[in-house]
Amino acid sequence: MDTQADFFHRTLPKVELHAHLNGSVSSQTIDKLIRRKPHLNIERSMTAIGKGQRRTLEECFQVFKVIHQLVDTEEDILMVTTDVIREFAADGVKYLELRSTPREETNTGLTKKGYVETVVKAIQLCKNEGLDIDVRCLMAIDRRNGAQVAMETVKLAEEFLLSSDGSVVGLDLSGDPKVGHGKDLLPALQRGRNSGLKLSLHLSEIPSQLEESDLLLNLPPDRIGHGTFLHPEVGGSQSLVDKVLKNNIPLELCLTSNVKGQTVPCYSQHHFKYWYQLGHPIVICTDDKGVFCTDLSQEYQLVSSTFGLSHEDLWNLSEQAIDCTFAPETIKQQLKQKWTDLKPRLFPAAS
């Protein structure tokens, strides 16, 4: 990795659309949390998957449980959210959609509403700091918790859609893909959609979910998380691909996450190639930058070194991501202007 490439990828203005809040907590923030809660006996190595390490997806979900133990008060959520936003801003991210599952913690008196209020407050605090990053929030439905909780989350999101000054823009469906079935969550997702909430759904993150993916694609979602096993070469189907293409649904792709979580055997076999060759809208994302020890610059660098993309190709990818955001049209136009203004810094010869 040469320094020139590093400068390019870090300076490249970027859009991050798939980042789980508690999976994005950096080792520095984890250290602060561990100091706050020494009685939990949690070590930093239990909260992240280091270089060259792999885990099964089940093991990844154990890691989130450990982080959730460390993040269980309003104070923690405020610190975690502001730290994560500052880190993305320092990495050249100009627009960020953070997603998080509202949690209730009876031992600390935290309510789901309080959880979301705190995330929105942190977004506001960062705005007041004058950071060069626009941040929005998606409320996550953990598929493990079933239909009733999903519906409660949608209702809460509806409230925040009206009251959060544009901070809460949509819903995410995530959680352990082996648990629960998407069909039970359709009424909640449908309702959210009808209320004007945008939908980003984890889809076919593991094999053999053709039926579920088909049902969820009929909504249709506004974006797809991963979509690793949608295409026929890996056991998906042409009809699923056709639905994605027909509705022009962008895919959020997270290379390190998929390789470390072992749903993809190696970088060169990542489904980025399949969708990129089709010219379909794709957005490079981190998923869980803390847990998978990455950042968005590294993910862009990985894409370019694995698939031989030029700086110009990467520029186009990051610029096209603006159209995939859930931001209002005026914000998209402002972001495009920002990209135009920044381009001469990265392509001096062309200016």
Ligand SMILES: CNc1ncnc2c1ncn2[C@@H]1O[C@H](COP(=O)(O)O)[C@@H](O)[C@H]1O
């Ligand atoms: C690795 N692939 C993945 N697949 C599915 N869901 C994932 C995920 N990575 C993270 N999450 C979801 O995000 C939560 C942590 O952040 P929040 O507490 O919501 O901020 C996890 O508990 C899981 O539900």
Ligand SMILES: [Zn+2]
């Ligand atoms: Zn995810």
